[in-house]
Each structure stands twice: as C-alpha cells, then as structure tokens.
Amino acid sequence: MNQFKKERASRPGYGDMTVGAPWKVILSFTLPMLIGNIAQQLYNTVDSIVVGKYIGDNALAAVGSCGPIVNLLLVLFIGISAGASIMVSQYYGAKNREALSHTIGNCITATAVCSVLLILVMTPLIRPILVALNTPASILDWCVGYLSISLWGIMGMAYYNILSGILRGLGDSFWPLVFLLIATGINIALDIFFVVVVQMGVPGVALATIIAQIISAALCLIKLAHMRGYFDFGLKFMKPVGTYIRTLVRLGLPSGLTQAIFSSAMIIVQSLTNQFGEQFIAANVVIMRVDGFAMMPNFSFGTALTTYAGQNVGAGLYDRVTKGAKQGLAMAVGCSAAITGLIVLFGKHLMGLFTETADLVNLSYRLMMILAVGYIAMAVTQSLSGIMRGAGDTMTPMWISLMTTVIIRVPVAYGIAYLTSPTGHPADGMKECIQISLLASWTIGAILTAIFYKIGKWKNKRIRQ
Numbered sequence: 001m002n003q004f005k006k007e008r009a010s011r012p013g014y015g016d017m018t019v020g021a022p023w024k025v026i027l028s029f030t031l032p033m034l035i036g037n038i039a040q041q042l043y044n045t046v047d048s049i050v051v052g053k054y055i056g057d058n059a060l061a062a063v064g065s066c067g068p069i070v071n072l073l074l075v076l077f078i079g080i081s082a083g084a085s086i087m088v089s090q091y092y093g094a095k096n097r098e099a100l101s102h103t104i105g106n107c108i109t110a111t112a113v114c115s116v117l118l119i120l121v122m123t124p125l126i127r128p129i130l131v132a133l134n135t136p137a138s139i140l141d142w143c144v145g146y147l148s149i150s151l152w153g154i155m156g157m158a159y160y161n162i163l164s165g166i167l168r169g170l171g172d173s174f175w176p177l178v179f180l181l182i183a184t185g186i187n188i189a190l191d192i193f194f195v196v197v198v199q200m201g202v203p204g205v206a207l208a209t210i211i212a213q214i215i216s217a218a219l220c221l222i223k224l225a226h227m228r229g230y231f232d233f234g235l236k237f238m239k240p241v242g243t244y245i246r247t248l249v250r251l252g253l254p255s256g257l258t259q260a261i262f263s264s265a266m267i268i269v270q271s272l273t274n275q276f277g278e279q280f281i282a283a284n285v286v287i288m289r290v291d292g293f294a295m296m297p298n299f300s301f302g303t304a305l306t307t308y309a310g311q312n313v314g315a316g317l318y319d320r321v322t323k324g325a326k327q328g329l330a331m332a333v334g335c336s337a338a339i340t341g342l343i344v345l346f347g348k349h350l351m352g353l354f355t356e357t358a359d360l361v362n363l364s365y366r367l368m369m370i371l372a373v374g375y376i377a378m379a380v381t382q383s384l385s386g387i388m389r390g391a392g393d394t395m396t397p398m399w400i401s402l403m404t405t406v407i408i409r410v411p412v413a414y415g416i417a418y419l420t421s422p423t424g425h426p427a428d429g430m431k432e433c434i435q436i437s438l439l440a441s442w443t444i445g446a447i448l449t450a451i452f453y454k455i456g457k458w459k460n461k462r463i464r465q
Helices: 002-010 022-054 057-073 075-094 097-132 137-152 154-169 175-197 202-225 242-274 278-314 318-351 358-371 374-390 395-419 433-455
Strands: none
Touching: 022 057, 022 154, 022 175, 022 202, 022 278, 022 318, 057 075, 057 097, 057 137, 057 202, 057 242, 057 278, 075 097, 075 154, 075 242, 075 278, 075 374, 097 137, 097 154, 097 242, 137 154, 137 202, 154 175, 154 202, 154 278, 175 202, 242 278, 242 395, 242 433, 278 318, 278 358, 278 374, 318 358, 318 374, 358 433, 374 395, 374 433, 395 433
C-alpha cells in the first residue's frame, strides 16, 4: 500500500487529493481541467465563427439547432462517464486495485455496445425529429447533414469523454488537457480546410469535430494502457461483471437521466425558439457559445469537487470533504462573479466575433444580460452537486434537475410566450421568455441544492468496498 502511494505521488500529473490543503489540491486539479474545458468549448465556438463568417447567419442557425440533439445523443455516455468517475475516484482513494481494474474495463465495453446501438436506432430518425421540432425549411438539409455525420462519429466523442473522466477520477487533469489541446488544434485546422477550402458547408464542421474527438479518444486510451502501476489493463477486465455493471448503472443512470432531462428540455425549448425565426435562432447560438465559456469554471470546479469528494469518501475522510466543499465553493463563486462582470462590460465585443450583423449583435447582447447573474447561482449548484455525486449520491442532483427543468424552465418559457402574445400564438410573444425561464431554473436549482447539501444524506452513499 505504501509503495502504491509512493508510486502515485511520484508521477507528474497525478494527485492524491486525500492529503494537502484542500483549496490547493482542488485548485491545482481545476486549472488544467478549466483550460481543457475552454479548449473543448473552442470546438463549438470555432465551428460557429467559421460557419457564420464563411457561410452565413442561416448556417450559424443550423449548427445551433443541432446542438441540443447532439447533447441528447450523448446522454448514455454521460451516464457511463459519471458513474465511472465516481467509482474510479472512490476505488482509487480506497486503493482497491482489482475493483479499479474491472471498473475501467467494463466502462470500455459498455461504451462500445451503447455506441453501436445508438447508431442503429437513431440513423433513420434524424430527419423526422428535425421536422417535428419545427426546424425551418431553409436550414433543414444542413441540420440533417450535420447530425448524420455527428451520429456516425459518436463513438469517438463518447470514448474521449469517458476515458478522460477515468483519468480525472485517478486524479489526473494534466494529460486530458494535453490531448484536448492537440485535438482542438486539429479541429480548427480541419474546420478551415473542410469549410473554406473544400467548401463542404455545415457537414464539414461536423466532420472536423468528430475526427478531432477520435484522435483525442485514441490518445486517452494509449495513456491508460501505459498506467499499469495503478491498475491492470487487458481483455480479461473488459468482460462484463454484474457487480460493476450494476454499480455503474446505479451511479451513472441518475446523471444520464439528468442530462437527458436537460437535453429534452432544450429540444422542447428549441422548438419554441425555432418559431421566432432564423435571426433569433442565430442569436441563441451566439449566446450559447459565450455561455459555454462562462460556464466553464462552474463545470470545472464541479468536476474537481466530484473527484475530491470521491477520493476522500473512499478514504473515509468526511471532515476533509466538508472543508474542501466550503473552500471550493468560495473559489467557484468568486470566479463566476468576475466572469459576470466581464460579460456585462465586454459582451457586445464578444457577440461581434460571430457575426457582422448589427441587429443580431444587439439582440444577442440584450438576451445575454438576462442570463449574466445566473452564473453565480450555477457556481453553487455545480460545486455542491459535485460533492454529492462524488460521495455516491447521484439521485439528489437528478431530482433537483428534474424539478427545475420540467416544472420550471419549460412551463415558464411557454407560459410567458403565450401570455405576452396578442394573437395567442407563441411566436408573437416575448422572445426573452427563453432566457427568463433559464435564469429562473438556475436560481431555484441553486437554492434547492444548497438545502439538500446541508441536510447531508449524501454522507451515507459511499460505495461498498
């Protein structure tokens, strides 16, 4: 056991989060991951900039309309990744090599099976889904092409997210960053090549992204194959084992359902957004791109606190978990407050990166101002939910997400649209309803998360070692 700890501590990029000042280990884990998350967000941002500048605002709207559907396609893998990260961090903290080895192997197998099933089921449904969502005819074919290519590349996207999640569960936020930076550079180069040189249009953007994701997934797999000092890696551990699959499902299903609920709500709201016309769709694409960067610190601190809580719960150090939660939350809130101020001051300049249409810039900025203060609320939600998930309580964040999304976000968006419409048709109602509903769900979600964290039932959810 001492040799195990000595070997782990001696390798660069790996962190034993059960020792040292909590805020220091959380911050040192968060910073590389934050840079990586920003790099990953560059995928979508570069896509949008290239499409908006070289093809036009309608093409920008097409890429944005596909976003919620792509997210929904990934929910299975988000669940696997979430369950894997919790299991890996707790088994790693408990120094249970055999359980760690089986967990990683079973995750690799589950990802392959789910990818094949998803491709077979969803391929014939792409166009009918887009038509059902009131996708404007002017961008329908672009959307079909984008989603078809994305679906066939889903395995690369899935494996990168899951394998990088495993590495983070082991305390490594350095190598996922390196691989992601490599993939981002490839993605940018291929975006320009496929759209500007080859002139493939919107499908070229999807092709560039999946090639980059496949490369980053391959690099993660190679890295894991060379980590035999921490766990055993081979075909024998990829054979499905009921105990680990059941635990993976129990821990990952709530997170997958949470993302499914969120993505389904986005699709329902996207149907409302589509009724407001191409310019409003394009404005929401611009907002989502800026929003993606604004959310990065929240997601990064949330993931860091999940790993931190998992390792320390695995080691039985609950007082240390609570101390780290307070310090991590303080850093996350401070960071979000600073970002909110920057958005207010420089928001119009950010919107101008995506389009030269003045009306579109002004509309995007006005809508963005509604959301700005909500990033502080999301810092609370992501940080405390990360602690609860790391401890093994994935159900509470799921119920909170269900409540804020199904009971608040969707009804508020449609309610405002109908109530403010002089004709009774939602397309004639207040367009700001989308952002107002999102702000309301974020704020209430933060309050509920804080309450359930304080109640403390998450302390009793540790995985049996």
